[in-house]
Amino acid sequence: MSFFKQHGTSSLLKEGSSTSEKPVFKNISAVAQLKGSITSCYGPNGLSKLIINAHGKRVVTKDCSIILSEVEIDHPAVSLLQDAAIQQLNETGDGSAAVVLIAGELAIRAERMLRECGIPLADIVNGYRKAISLADALLSHEISLWSRNDSSQKKETLEGERFQHDGLIVCKIRDILNPRNSSIILSLLRSAMDSKLLSVMKSDDIIHLSEIALKACLNVIQQNTDSLGNRAISFNPDHIRVIKLAGGNAMDSTLVTGFIVNHGVEPGTEKRTRSAKIAVYDCAFEPMATETKGNVLFESEEQMVEYGSKEEEKVEALVVKLQQKLGINVVVSTSSFGEIALHFLRKHGLMAVKLAQKHELRRLCVAVGAKPQPRVSQLPSAEDIGYCDLVEEINEIKLDVPTNSQSRKKSVPIVSPIVVFRSALEEETGRKQEILSDCKISTIIVRGYTQPMQEYMQQAFNNAINVFRLLLLQNSSSCTATLNTIDRSNLGGFVVAGGGAFETELSCRLSRNISQGAYSNSSKEKCTEMAELFGKITPIEECVIKEYAEALLVLPCAIAENSGGKSMDTITKLQAAHSQFADKTSSTGRCFTGVDIQNGGTKRMISSTEALNACQLDVLEPLSVKLGALHLATSTMVDILSVDQMIMSKRAGGPKRMQGNSADE
Incomplete structure (x- = not known):
């Protein structure tokens, strides 16, 4: 028996199992x-991968x-890292x-x-x-400032004075649905799509x-007010659908x-119906068959004709009831x-x-307010019927093309x-006569010359929709944060500068505070609570935290490399700009300096308060x-x-585990 020949943990396992002693360096190599x-895929100028799956x-x-x-x-x-990345996406x-x-x-850096x-x-x-705890402490300190008295802090978001950022790397948009903030929201969505x-x-x-994404998000928002007058906002990303149609370009x-x-309607049925009443069936729309199979013996031709006519009478009676009794003119199956x-x-002139x-x-069903019927023989009630202004089959899409004086219609x-x-309902004049206020579905039509281009656009729209969802996350209530404790489910409205600016500033602050002893017993007044919480940091921990801070610079470094710049020069300029901000030797806002992917070097990711028309240059990302x-x-x-130690059992038989999630096409 192999039991008497093996030693260690392997002797306890079944034949075919294996172990790996001290796999730290192997795991580090695999992760690296x-x-x-x-x-090479990170950032706006990242490269693509061609994958051929199983x-x-x-x-x-x-x-x-x-x-x-x-x-x-x-x-x-x-x-484990793959699962973490998928969890971040979810x-x-x-x-x-x-x-x-x-x-x-x-x-x-751990291997080094x-x-x-x-x-x-x-x-x-x-x-x-401890490094991630210190980073939480820095961010929670800034988040807590936004929860204080608004009148004393003067952090109200206005059209011309969007952020009052006196040294803060975390900003907040007060009212997401305020029309004055639409340009800021548009900048956030555009940053996600870039x-x-x-x-x-x-x-x-x-x-x-990005304008299409913003309109789609605003269309599906539902606002309710309770008995106390509190406004509740609900937003479901699943109510926005992105479909891909071959041909055309992005502007289409x-x-x-x-x-x-x-796809089109069933052949021969109606192709255009106004004031539609819709019956939805979660089954085949045909005569119901028995659960068991059987044979029918006809003794004469008349019996066969009579049998067929009875089936036709049942189906016609069902269609007549749907049309005349319930007024249904569209059937969906x-x-x-x-x-x-x-x-x-x-x-009978019904659409199928x-x-x-x-x-x-x-x-x-969400769009038209219908409920699906499980059987054909069951007629829908008045509450189960869906309603819609217009249902039609089209072979072209009408777009609004802006001109010098007014917009005109373009058929694609x-x-x-x-x-x-x-x-x-839209008449030939282009004027909308009636709008259903309770329609909860928006559909984005993506056009592109190639399938990869359509995939990129679909992914960009999904990113923008999720960014909008994060902004609305508990935005109606104030976010409370204590030292070293941040409620990540309640960060709606909090944004930071993109382009590597947030990671660079956080890295500089961690390194600077550690070097100056900000978390030691002789800390400054503003860091007294942090010193009491974390205690005195040992020299070994100080070395590890500095390495952790430098590791955060991998993101701006990757953006610079993929944009064709020199990563080391860019990181040096970034650190110099953020150090100048810390020393107060330059203008306010250097903590928002990030990588300039178009001209090389660095630039401000959030425009100054004086530049009222520079919103389109802003690069913003949600803090969450x-x-x-x-x-x-x-x-x-x-x-x-x-x-x-890694202990791997013998693989069980059968097919391999399916990878990934089923995506909604």
């Missing part, structure tokens, strides 16, 4: 390899979450690449501290934990797409307030329409629309017909995205460094 692969599907993307979901990662430590909708890059840089400095692994782990589209699209096209993309089916049912639908997937059915042909459930990536990267790296 993943970081090196993802680095099913032979070709995917061209630079989105880190899609890359990690399409490839099959077998290394246990890298799988929580905030963006920032998965930042998780991989920060974790990879922390791994590389182990090999060159001889710092024990336990001290590195504790140093990383990371996917700036390298493949003109700036004017991205502005056009448009927004439709309503639901779109990306998630399965097939039988030939007999189609015949009588054509005869087939939906291929369940999620389309749910969105249509599409390859295959689509069905549109509109929420507004940055903070979530920082926490997930640190905690994942701490878990990986804490592993001293």
Whole structure:
């Protein structure tokens, strides 16, 4: 028996199992390899990856979450980092690449501290934990300032004086739905879309797409007021659908307030219906079949004709009841329409629309206010019927093209017909006669010459929609933060500068405060609470925290490298600019200095209060995205460094585990 031949942990396991003793350096090497692969994809000018998955599907993307979901990662430590990146995507909708890059840089610096400095692994782990705690303390101190008396702090967001930033790296937008703040929200959405589209699209096209994203988000917002007069805002990203239509260019993309089916109606049925009453069936629209199979024996031709006529009478009676009794003129089914049912639908002038997937059915029901019926024999009640102004099959899309004096209509042909459930009636004059105020679905039509371009645009829209969701997250209530405690679920409205400015300023503040002893017993007055909380930092912890602070610079370094600049020169300029701000030898706002990807070097990511028309130059990102990536990267790296032995059981038989999530096309 192998039990008497093996020693150690392997003797306790079944045959086929394996162990790996002291896998720290192997895990660090694997994480660093993943970081090196993802680095080239980061930033607006990042490069794409061509992935051929296990099913032979070709995917061209630079989105880190899609890359990690399409490839099959077998290394246990890298799988932990993969799960963290996917979790970041599920929580905030963006920032998965930042998780991989920060974790990879922390791994590389941990290896250097182990090999060159001889710092024990336990001290590195504790140093990383204390570093993220100190970063939380810095940010929670600034967040708490926004919760104080607004009149004394004068931090109200105005049209010309958007931020009063006296040394703060965290800003807040007071009222997201205030029309005066629409330009700031547009800058946030554009910043989210720039990371996917700036390298493949003109700036004017991205502005056009960000305006579409903002309109789509505003259309699906629901505002309710309770009995006490408190306003509650609800926003569901699933109520915004992005569909891709082949052909055209980015400027041909448009927004439709309503639901779109990306194929035509059933052949021969009506193609245009106004004041539509819609019956939705979650089954095939045809005569119901028995659960068991059987044979029918006809003794004469008359019996066969009579049997067929009875089936036709049942179907026609159902169609007549739907039309005459309930006034229904549109029938929607998630399965097939039988030939007999189609015949009588054509005869009585009803429209028939087939939906291929369940999620389309749910969105249509939300859009028109219908409830699906499980059986054909069951007639919908008055509460189950959906209503819509106009349902039509179209072969072209009408766009508003701005001119010098006024906008004009432009018709753009599409390859295959689509069905549109509109929420507004538009006459030939272009004037809207009636708008349904309770329509909760918006559909964004994405046009592009190639499939990868359409994929980039769809990912950019998803990023923008998630950014808007994060801004509305508990925005109606004030965010409370205590020292070293930040409620990440209540950071709505808090934004930071992008382009590597936030990471650079946070890195400089951590290094500067550690060097000046800000967290020692002789700390300054403003850091007294922090000193009491964390105590005196040892020299070893100080070294680890400084390495942690320098690891944050991996993000601006990657942006500079992928933009064709010299990363070391750019980082030096960034650190010099932020150091000047700390010494108060330059103008206010140097803490917002980031990487200039267009002209090289650095520039301000948030315009000054004097430049009232510079909002389109702003590069803003939600604080929750940055903070979530920082926490997930640190905690994942701490878990990986804490592993001293890997025990792998023998693989079970059967098919391999499916990778990734099923995306909504």
